[in-house]
Amino acid sequence: MIDHLKWLKPRSLPLLFSTASLFLLSLPASAAEKVYVSLGLLEISVSVDSLEKYAEDGTVTPELGAYTRYLNQQQKQRLQEVLTIPAELDTIAISQFLYSPQGEAILRQFGEIVDTKHRQGGFYAIRAGLILASAKEEELTLLTFLRHFPTEGLRINSGRGFELVNQLSRFIRETEEAVTLIKGKSQAQISLSTQDDLFLHDLESQGNVAFQTESLRLVDRERDFVRVGVRSPSQREILAELYLPETSEPPPLIMISHGLGSDRHTYAYLAENLASYGFAVATIEHPGSNVRQLESLMMGLEGEISPPEELVNRPLDIQFLLDYLEQNYSEDIDTNNVGVIGQSYGGYTSLAVAGATIDYPTVASRCDNQDKAAVLNLSLLLQCQLTRLPEEDYQFNDPRIQAVFAMNPFASKIFGEEGMANIDVPTLILAGSEDTVTPALTEQIRPFTWLDVPNQYLVLLKGGTHFSLIPPAEGDAIAIPTEAIGPDPEIAQGYVEALTTAFFKTHLAQKSEYQAYLSPNYFQQISQSLMPIFLINRLSPEELAN
Numbered sequence: 001m002i003d004h005l006k007w008l009k010p011r012s013l014p015l016l017f018s019t020a021s022l023f024l025l026s027l028p029a030s031a032a033e034k035v036y037v038s039l040g041l042l043e044i045s046v047s048v049d050s051l052e053k054y055a056e057d058g059t060v061t062p063e064l065g066a067y068t069r070y071l072n073q074q075q076k077q078r079l080q081e082v083l084t085i086p087a088e089l090d091t092i093a094i095s096q097f098l099y100s101p102q103g104e105a106i107l108r109q110f111g112e113i114v115d116t117k118h119r120q121g122g123f124y125a126i127r128a129g130l131i132l133a134s135a136k137e138e139e140l141t142l143l144t145f146l147r148h149f150p151t152e153g154l155r156i157n158s159g160r161g162f163e164l165v166n167q168l169s170r171f172i173r174e175t176e177e178a179v180t181l182i183k184g185k186s187q188a189q190i191s192l193s194t195q196d197d198l199f200l201h202d203l204e205s206q207g208n209v210a211f212q213t214e215s216l217r218l219v220d221r222e223r224d225f226v227r228v229g230v231r232s233p234s235q236r237e238i239l240a241e242l243y244l245p246e247t248s249e250p251p252p253l254i255m256i257s258h259g260l261g262s263d264r265h266t267y268a269y270l271a272e273n274l275a276s277y278g279f280a281v282a283t284i285e286h287p288g289s290n291v292r293q294l295e296s297l298m299m300g301l302e303g304e305i306s307p308p309e310e311l312v313n314r315p316l317d318i319q320f321l322l323d324y325l326e327q328n329y330s331e332d333i334d335t336n337n338v339g340v341i342g343q344s345y346g347g348y349t350s351l352a353v354a355g356a357t358i359d360y361p362t363v364a365s366r367c368d369n370q371d372k373a374a375v376l377n378l379s380l381l382l383q384c385q386l387t388r389l390p391e392e393d394y395q396f397n398d399p400r401i402q403a404v405f406a407m408n409p410f411a412s413k414i415f416g417e418e419g420m421a422n423i424d425v426p427t428l429i430l431a432g433s434e435d436t437v438t439p440a441l442t443e444q445i446r447p448f449t450w451l452d453v454p455n456q457y458l459v460l461l462k463g464g465t466h467f468s469l470i471p472p473a474e475g476d477a478i479a480i481p482t483e484a485i486g487p488d489p490e491i492a493q494g495y496v497e498a499l500t501t502a503f504f505k506t507h508l509a510q511k512s513e514y515q516a517y518l519s520p521n522y523f524q525q526i527s528q529s530l531m532p533i534f535l536i537n538r539l540s541p542e543e544l545a546n
Contacts, residue, residue, distance in 0.1 A: 033153060034153045055084050095134075104123075107126055113156065179433045207276035212243075216321075217239055237287060238321060241268070242280070242329075252280070252339065254500075256282070257349040258283070258345075260289050260294075273497040280334075288309070306382065314345070339402060339503075341404075344409065347438070357419040357422045359416065360392065378436070403427075407496070428499070431458070449543075
């Protein structure tokens with residue numbers, strides 16, 4: 001299990017993922033002054049002192065040796081590493097996250113595994129231990145957490161722990177089987193194709209169209225904003241960057257929606273590339289789920305990673321900016337021929353404005369047990385926030401949207417089968433096989449099988465993670481650790497530059513000659529061994545289930 005999650009070493013990753021990762025890595029070995037593990041009728045224990053000596057220099061005390069003799073050398077080394085992996089998070093950041101609804105959901109999950117010696121419940125003890133450990137000058141590690149666990153002993157519910165490990169192992173196996181299926185279907189299409197392998201351009205390089213940029217600062221005073229439990233008038237400041245190419249006719253417009261903890265500059269590389277091919281591009285910043293939101297959370301100024309109303313406000317942000325551009329740039333942009341790109345939370349946003357619908361009662365029933373699954377699928381912490389909003393018929397479809405390109409989106413609970421089937425525009429979904437935030441199988445591959453539209457594409461980056469498409473952070477942005485990015489982000493970003501150009505040239509600009517690029521043949525040509533790329537056009541639920 002640990003080998004599949006080794007990139008999750010917490011450094012300065014956005015707060016949700018850092019804390020969850022620390023918990024995941026803690027599963028195989030935990031202790032306080034003593035750790036107690038029940039194995040059926042048997043109970044074993046080991047002291048923190050023994051674990052500390054082992055972590056420092058590999059010393060195996062007699063009591064620890066009784067257990068390590070059952071481990072191979074690789075497992076022993078991994079145990080030593082797990083005990084000392086640092087999490088670079090300060091006390092306020094830890095505290096703010098663990099008191100947020102998302103943090104409490106994670107705590108409830110692990111409170112079923114980690115308990116006090118006298119079985120008083122692990123929820124509060126885990127939270128206290130993490131906060132106390134982070135308040136010290138030393139690094140927050142599993143060992144420092146154990147030293148500050150607020151009771152004399154820590155008890156592991158081995159049954160629930162093994163259940164979680166088995167769930168994760170099964171999920172990993174099913175994901176690997178799905179990846180193998182997609183790879184095979186893609187390669188089969190190559191062998192059957194008679195398509196010419198000579199392509200017009202190197203789409204991984206910029207085009208030759210000049211463009212100008214403008215910065216927009218808009219205030220939406222008209223919107224009737226959603227608030228938890230009530231509706232109240234307010235206003236929302238929208239920042240955006242506009243890229244205007246020098247073309248003879250108003251070009252199609254592409255809007256880019258960022259993910260949680262990013263901003264309007266995150267996908268500047270993609271916007272510049274698309275503008276160089278003659279598209280107008282608008283990159284939008286969503287106030288309640290941008291980098292400032294996470295920074296405010298870590299400073300104690302906000303109580304949530306992202307408030308639930310963002311599920312509603314984000315799609316409305318797209319419509320608001322599109323309305324503004326339609327009113328003020330109609331001579332420069334074709335605002336009735338619009339494509340939308342989104343990553344992660346932006347992937348959800350893009351699918352919503354492209355026609356995917358939300359069935360509130362269905363989402364509520366699916367989210368009954370979100371805490372049980374949140375460790376395996378962190379995106380549920382955002383999807384199931386819908387149940388905290390007023391029960392309404394939430395629909396965000398905008399008829400001006402003519403194509404959607406969703407990267408690492410979450411869709412399983414928030415849209416489901418019926419919601420995804422309502423998309424009626426060309427759709428491309430991109431997945432990373434090593435994505436542990438919006439897992440490929442549940443959030444992209446399975447939802448792809450629910451699409452019912454003629455032009456549909458599923459692209460798989462083998463070895464890609466949730467962060468492979470995000471360039472290094474600049475300025476005050478929250479840094480993403482190297483382990484989380486995947487083999488080589490430049491490879492992934494080059495793929496996406498080529499893909500978005502081909503997809504929108506075909507389905508927005510109506511340039512049929514670019515259809516050749518949306519083929520397994522082209523993907524085979526540009527695929528690199530560090531991160532192979534595969535494309536398929538159809539996948540049925542039955543194929544995936546077999």
